[in-house]
Amino acid sequence: MTTPPLSPEQGESVLQHRFSLVELLDLGSFRELCESYAQLFQIGFKIFDDSKALLVDVKGSGGDFCAYLFSHPEGKSRCMREVATIRGMELTAAGPVEHVCFTGLRYLLVPILHEGSVLGKIVFGPYRAAQAVEPALSGLGEKFSQEAAQRLLDKVRQAKRKVVDKVVGHLVLVIESILHVGYKQALTARVHVEASTAGYAELQEKNRELRESYQRLKELDRLKSNFLATVSHELRTPLTSVIGYSEMLLEGLAGELSTEQREYVSTIMEKGEQLLDLITSILDFSRIEAGNLRLNQDQVDINEIVLSSVSTVMPMARKSGISVDCAVTETPLRLRIDGDKIRQVLVNLLGNAVKFSREKGLVRVQVGTGFFQADDDQNEGLPAALSLSQENFVTIAVSDSGPGIAPDKLNRIFDSFYQVDGSSTREHGGTGLGLAIARNLVEAHQGKIEVKSEPNRGSTFTVFLPLADRG
Amino acid sequence: MVQINLEQREVTLKIVYYGPALSGKTTNLEAIHKLLDPGLCGRLMELDTADDRTLFFDLMPVVFRTESGFTVKVKLFTAPGQVMHDSTRRIILKGADGVAFVADSQMHLHKSNSDSWRGLTKNLKANGLEIGKIPVVIQFNKRDLPNIRSDEEIAMMANNGKEPVFKAVATRGEGVIETLEGILREAWRSLDQNFNMEQKLRIGEESFIRHVIKTKPGSHVQGGGL
Known part of the structure; x- marks a missing residue:
């Protein structure tokens, strides 16, 4: 078998796909983590991906101050200019960059790296530098109150650069390990899907x-x-x-x-x-194999068929000194069958019984009725109680006193051309077609043929024929 | 095939460790991870099952920056060895720039080595690659075990073939760096020939090798080449 080539439209291997931050993060839970981180250190931060889209925005102690500035038109426009500058700053893998805002507050810009590529950036802040004095804010309009601003500014967390570096370092480490897990999952899923598709x-x-x-x-x-x-x-x-x-x-x-x-x-x-x-x-x-078997069915008493079949093999039985004991039912058993075909089956079974019985042996034929569970497709997988087609059958059992059939050969004797003794020096002749034909003819009547055998005690072949027409 | 992104100034090379099941491909990567400068190599991503057998693949990136400002990523993959993962192996091999074939030195595993090699040939072909054209090195691993193919035999066979051959005891880290260096050299030469790497990245073969194989200070690596 040739292996189909991978589809050409997948020119890029799934393993070479460059993942974006959004693909690697579960944004909902990641934002929760960021909230908690900002609360812990009282410094807010923003995270942008490499297309400069804002993914995370959590407020820290600087939130109120910034909100106050933002509530004044001039403050708002200066703030927005500042945000645009920060957003546009390109970071390299080289490391963090500090940015001082017009208020004197600071931001640390840190690249988010994955396999050496910059996938985005953290804008950590605002925070107040230790011992720094922020410039007085002016020109922000009449309604702007210097005192109010100062009160809010004093609330902004003051931190040494060393401390900020450490805190951001931890955040980067957390993000990197989340990205690693996300990357691992994304790759696994993609390879899995591609492998399943190929399979x-x-x-x-x-x-x-x-x-x-x-x-x-x-x-x-x-x-x-x-x-x-x-x-x-x-x-x-x-x-x-x-x-x-x-x-x-x-x-x-x-x-x-x-x-x-x-x-x-x-x-x-x-x-x-x-x-x-x-x-x-x-x-x-x-004919049977080619599906050309035609049945001429008619109401027939099975006892008559059995008796006439027995009389056919009687001369041969007498010649070998074998007695045939035939037990039919007292009342006629009328079935809708092709009498000639069923006679052919019985003659074949009786012929075999006589052929394989030992000298002065006994062949018994018994006609009766029985209950039989059909094991056809419609019952497959069903418990007996739910199975269909449990019907009354007429049974015709032919027993011999022959050598019997070994258990391992029992299930093959109905195969065409099969002979229990297939050697060239075998005792009994025949084509090996008799039983195969018998089974096909019985099955054409929706019946079944079964064999039970005990080595050295003889075999019993039983033909089951349905009493009534099926459905 | 090497990915060259001039806009982002990034070059990504893909090296695949291939070989029969349990021949030590993951162990090679683990040893490399231990020996290389942690500043260069990223996390080792192992996707294995509970019984230590690789389910999908392992991946370890080694990233460095050239003076000309290019980020060079060398991604080392292992392909799963177990017979049933054939389609995964094919996916892993897609776009490979070089293959390090990790063979088991034990005599009785000769057949699994050759079956795996034939699988490699077939899977490369399914990816439009050809065994004689893609850079390949062969590593005979597990040199410390008894009943292995002798050094003489390996040397003789290596002489007859064109693939560079290395000997290794990956569990002890012996020969793994040599094998890596071997496949990196082969891959670099082939890429340079096809894509003019030296001119584009403005680094030569030696510089490329030195950048990737920067071992941890103090780590001792034993030779394994023939």
Whole structure:
């Protein structure tokens, strides 16, 4: 199987994707963390991504002061200029930059790095530098009160640069480890999705190949069945003449035969009939395989069929000194079946029973009724109580006193061309088609055939036929 | 394939550690992580299962800045060794600039080495890469174990092939830096030939190698090359 190439539109490997901050962070919980961090150190901060979008904005002790300035038009415009400057400042991986605002308050700008690339920046502040004196604010309008501003300014957290560096250092460390986890998850998920997609594509490809080869095999199988049917038919025609003319010779239509001639012609006829049986079996089987089996169903008493089948095999049984014990029911059991086909099944089973029974053995045939749970597809996976198709069946059991069948061979005996003794020196002849045909014929009647066997005690074949037509 | 972003002045190289299951690919990365200057190499990202076997991949970036202002990222990946992760291996190999094949020196693992190599060939092909054209070095790991292929045999076989061969005991950090240096050199030469790296980044091969392989002061690395 060839491995399908990765789709060309995914020119970039998932592993080379450059993730943005938003992709790596869970913004909701990250903002909560930032809130708590700002409360802890009383210094607020903002976080921008590399496209300068504001992701986080948490207020610290400088919030009230900034809000007061912002409430005056001139203060507001100066503040906004300051924010625009800070927002636009490009940071490199080299390190933090301190920015002093027009109020004298300070901000520390720190890059957020991931694998050496700047993914965004932290604008940490405002804070008051230690021992610094902030310039007096003027020109902010009439309503602006210097005293009020100063009161709020005094509340802004004062911190040494060393302390600020440390606090920001911790924040960076926290962010970096969150990014690491986020990166790990994002990569894992992407690789997982891509691997599953690739695996799925491979399976699809394999399925397609299997489907194609299945179709090919099915077609070949159909051709084989057709071939068998045609060949069997063509073989039968001349064979009928061979048997017919042999019969005429034996009847003396071409003059009296000597004892030796009679013996030879009898052998020709007997072997010809054997060959005809064989060809008929193959023809039956190939018809069944090709799906050309037609049933001529009619209301028939099964007891009659059983009795007539027994009488067919009686001469052969007598020859081997085997007795046949037949038990039919007292009242007629009328079934809608193809009598000829069921007779063919029973003759086959009885023939086998006689063939495999030991000398002076016993073959029993018993007709009865039974309860039988069909194990067809509609019952698959259902508990017995929920299963459908529990029906009354007629059972015909044929038991022999033969050598029995080994348990490991039991489930194969209905396979076509299977012989329990497949050796060239085997005792009993046959095509290995009889039971396969029997099973197919019984199944065509919605019935079932079962075998139970005990080595050295004999085997029992049971045919189940439904009493009434199904649904 | 190397990613060169002139606007952001960033260059990203991808090196993949490939090899049969349990041959020591992750151990190589762990050793490199221990030996290299922590200022340069980022966190080692390991995606392994409870039984220490790599589920998806491991990743460790080594990042440095050139005097000309370029950020150079060398990303070291390991591909999962277990047979069932073939599609993941293919994804990891996508766009690789070099492959360090970590073979198990033990005699009885010869077949898993060769199966893995064939897998590498097939998976590179699925990514439009070719085994003879992409830089590859081979590391014979686990030299400290008994019943291994002999030094003589490896030396002889190495002579017949074109891939540089290294010997290592990754658990002790021996030979891992040499292997890394080997694949970095091969990768750099190939990239320089195709993309004029020296001119673009204004650093030469030696400078590139020295930048990446800056070991921790005091860490002792034993030689493993042939």
